[in-house]
Amino acid sequence: xxxxxxxxxxxxxxxxxxxxxxxxxxxxxxxxxxxxxxxxxxxxxxxxxxxxxxxxxxxxxxxxxxxxxxxxxxxxxxxxxxxxxxxxxxxxxxxxxxxxxxxxxxxxxxxxxxxxxxxxxxxxxxxxxxxxxxxxxxxxxxxxxxxxxxxxxxxxxxxxxxxxxxxxxxxxxxxxxxxxxxxxxxxxxxxxxxxxxxxxxxxxxxxxxxxxxxxxxxxxxxxxxxxxxxxxxxxxxxxxxxxxxxxxxxxxxxxxxxxxxxxxxxxxxxxxxxxxxxxxxxxxxxxxxxxxxxxxxxxxxxxxxxxxxxxxxxxxxxxxxxxxxxxxxxx
Numbered sequence: 398x399x400x401x402x403x404x405x406x407x408x409x410x411x412x413x414x415x416x417x418x419x420x421x422x423x424x425x426x427x428x429x430x431x432x433x434x435x436x437x438x439x440x441x442x443x444x445x446x447x448x449x450x451x452x453x454x455x456x457x458x459x460x461x462x463x464x465x466x467x468x469x470x471x472x473x474x475x476x477x478x479x480x481x482x483x484x485x486x487x488x489x490x491x492x493x494x495x496x497x498x499x500x501x502x503x504x505x506x507x508x509x510x511x512x513x514x515x516x517x518x519x520x521x522x523x524x525x526x527x528x529x530x531x532x533x534x535x536x537x538x539x540x541x542x543x544x545x546x547x548x549x550x551x552x553x554x555x556x557x558x559x560x561x562x563x564x565x566x567x568x569x570x571x572x573x574x575x576x577x578x579x580x581x582x583x584x585x586x587x588x589x590x591x592x593x594x595x596x597x598x599x600x601x602x603x604x605x606x607x608x609x610x611x612x613x614x615x616x617x618x619x620x621x622x623x624x625x626x627x628x629x630x631x632x633x634x635x636x637x638x639x640x641x642x643x644x645x646x647x648x649x650x651x652x653x654x655x656x657x658x659x660x661x662x663x664x665x666x667x668x669x670x671x672x673x674x675x676x677x678x679x680x681x682x683x684x685x686x687x688x689x690x691x692x693x694x695x696x697x698x699x700x701x702x703x704x705x706x707x708x709x710x711x712x713x714x715x716x717x718x719x720x721x722x723x724x725x726x727x728x
Contacts (some may be wrong), residue, residue: 398585401625407617410436417617421624425578425591428627429570433599436620438611440553440590443577445473446605448514450575450598451547454479457510459500463490463523465551466516477609481510489658490521491529494536501544514547515540517573520554520561523692526641526664528558531568538572548572553579553590557662560634574598583634583663584626585703588619630703637663637701640710644699647714653678653722665699666692678722685716 408414422434437443444466448458458474460467462484466474474480483500485492502509515537520526541548550573552558559566569576575594580586592602606612613619638661645660653673658666669675675695682689690698701710 398622398625398629401621402618405617405621407615409614410616411612411614415615415617415620417624418620421620422591424624424627425593429566429576429593431570431576431593432596434591434593435599435602435606436613436616436623437577437590437592437606438588438613440551440577440579440581441470441473442606442609442611443590443592444470444516444549444551445477445609446592446602446611447549447575447577447594448474448480448516449478449605450594450601451514451549452478452480453513455510456513457481457483457502458514458516459483459485459497459512459546460516461485461487461490461492461518461521463487463521464516464518465522465553466518468523480514483510483512488524489527490518490524491527491533492537493533494540497537498540498544501540501546504544512544512546514549516549516551518551518553520558520662520664522553522664523666523696525658525666526554526557526660526662527658528562528661531562531564534572547574549574550576552576554582554662554664556583556631557634557638560631561638561662580623580626583637583702584623584630586619586622586626589623591623633703634663637703637705640701640705641665641699643710644701644714644717647717651717651720653720663701666696667699668695668697673722678720681720681722682716685712685719687713687716 405417410418418436425434458480467482485496501512519529555578577592580589641660641663645657648654648657648667653670655670656668692698
């Protein structure tokens with residue numbers, strides 16, 4: 398990947414004159430069979446641009462209460478677009494078509510926000526890398542069409558879902574109005590996300606990206622990493638999923654672990670048993686040069702990835718087996 402980056406032909410992408418960025422965008426649009434694509438420095442910016450494309454200030458979008466666009470994008474929905482979120486209490490970040498339908502505000506009732514957009518996240522981050530049922534996504538699309546709502550996919554980890562469910566990018570391209578996908582997660586690139594949509598949407602997105610400060614100059618050095626990853630890293634993602642399953646099995650056997658969300662892809666969300674000191678647990682991991690993320694409400698997160706190789710995997714499993722933490726006494 399680094400060699401591909403260093404050999405990239407570049408130009409000025411602010412003027413759409415970087416041949417490698419253009420090649421990445423064309424490659425992505427073809428993969429999803431969508432009209433156009435636009436390269437972004439981050440997934441958050443790509444999502445925020447997608448939301449702004451489909452809404453006006455005062456509007457409302459529908460998403461699950463675990464959604465990344467609501468929880469982990471710095472309040473950008475309200476700051477950037479002046480939009481509120483109608484949160485659905487779904488299952489591991491996934492909601493049903495019936496829940497979406499019942500959450501739509503009557504368009505002629507001007508006391509409530511005008512519902513304009515439905516946002517989906519696949520795989521779900523806070524839901525532990527869970528994959529949506531494609532049939533349910535199709536049902537939600539029908540609801541959107543019936544109520545003239547736009548449909549946006551936060552596909553930060555869509556590649557993992559495609560591998561786990563044996564689905565194709567074209568399936569999603571047919572379903573959603575806009576899709577954001579990350580190159581910097583499962584595909585292992587240093588930087589970058591892509592927003593896909595119609596030519597009209599992407600033409601508007603270029604202006605929004607400029608407003609957000611996302612225009613880059615010789616970005617082809619980074620885009621080359623994305624092209625390399627698409628050609629070489631998709632087929633190996635099942636290795637990350639397998640390692641995550643092996644970690645899941647071990648966690649379920651440990652006395653200090655209370656719950657592990659079912660593992661489908663490369664994310665594990667788990668909780669420690671009642672009375673176990675989370676800080677002490679994290680400290681023991683740190684002492685073994687292992688860092689994991691706390692997500693609040695007692696939830697901890699582990700993610701397997703490209704650079705987490707077999708040697709590191711064995712070391713981590715042995716580290717977990719060697720944890721000596723005990724439950725606090727109730728007396």
